[in-house]
Amino acid sequence: MIEGAIAGVVTTTLTEGVRFLYQQAQELISSWRRGRTAETTGTPPEGVFLGELRLVPDDPSVLDEHADAFVALLSTPGLVRVHVGESVDPEDEDQLRAVAELRALLERVSGRRITFAGEPGREPSGTTVVRGTATADVVHGRQAGVAADEIGAGADVTGESSAKDVGPGGESYGVRARRIGGR
Numbered sequence: 515m516i517e518g519a520i521a522g523v524v525t526t527t528l529t530e531g532v533r534f535l536y537q538q539a540q541e542l543i544s545s546w547r548r549g550r551t552a553e554t555t556g557t558p559p560e561g562v563f564l565g566e567l568r569l570v571p572d573d574p575s576v577l578d579e580h581a582d583a584f585v586a587l588l589s590t591p592g593l594v595r596v597h598v599g600e601s602v603d604p605e606d607e608d609q610l611r612a613v614a615e616l617r618a619l620l621e622r623v624s625g626r627r628i629t630f631a632g633e634p635g636r637e638p639s640g641t642t643v644v645r646g647t648a649t650a651d652v653v654h655g656r657q658a659g660v661a662a663d664e665i666g667a668g669a670d671v672t673g674e675s676s677a678k679d680v681g682p683g684g685e686s687y688g689v690r691a692r693r694i695g696g697r
Contacts, residue, residue, distance in 0.1 A: 523630045529601045531562040531630050532613050535620060536588065536597045538569050542623070543584045546577040564629045565638025571623050580623055587616055627670065637670055644671045646689075653677045653684040660689045 523531075538554045545553040552574035558567045571577065577584075587593065592609030593616060596602055603609055617628050627641040646660035659673030673689035680686050 523633050525602055525604055527562050527631055528604075528613070529596060530559045532593070532596045532602055532616070534558055534562065535569075535616055535628070536593055539584055539588060539616060539620060542569065542577065543581055543588075546574060546581060552577055561631055563639045564631050564633065564636075565627070566640040567628065568626055568640055569620055569624045569628075572625060576623050580619060583619055587612065587619060590615075641670055644673075646673045648673075648675045648686070650677045650686075652679045652681060653686050654681045655683075656685045656687075656690075658687040658690040660691070661687075662689070662691045 534556065537556060541554045541556075542552050545551055552570050554569050590612040592603075592606060592612045595609070602613065621628055621643055622645075625643055627637045627639055627643055629636040629639045644660055644662070646658070648657045648659045650657055657675055657677065659675045660671055662671070671689060671691075673687070675686045675688045677684075677686045
């Protein structure tokens with residue numbers, strides 16, 4: 515099953531959205547290569563995304579880690595075909611998988627959800643996504659996958675923490691929060 519029920523989105527919406535995301539990913543990588551900044555231009559096509567789309571990462575250095583993945587993904591035949599004018603083929607599992615991977619990579623880099631109009635069961639585009647993992651052999655102090663002092667209403671937060679041994683007075687949390695959403 516393709517992630518996030520992408521396969522159920524209307525083909526026209528998905529095609530326009532993928533074409534826009536492809537162009538934005540190209541712009542992110544190009545601007546990052548030129549000056550180690552992250553910029554995109556263009557306005558999302560109307561009615562294609564649910565919520566407010568924002569693809570520029572708060573910290574452009576995150577692209578250092580993901581640039582090669584973008585380059586490889588943007589050369590995927592299924593994505594290239596959409597970029598040059600073909601429609602997304604809802605029967606092409608490889609193409610749908612590449613679409614899901616492009617979205618996931620852009621979400622990882624931007625720290626925000628990207629949701630197509632008509633896609634069920636996902637937070638709207640722009641929803642903050644926070645993921646954290648902490649791993650140690652021994653914890654003597656405090657360790658957390660995510661330690662937050664206010665993140666914001668509606669955020670999607672996941673934290674994992676693992677330790678072979680937590681010493682006396684030590685603490686290990688997946689998420690240690692001082693307010694995440696709400697009041």
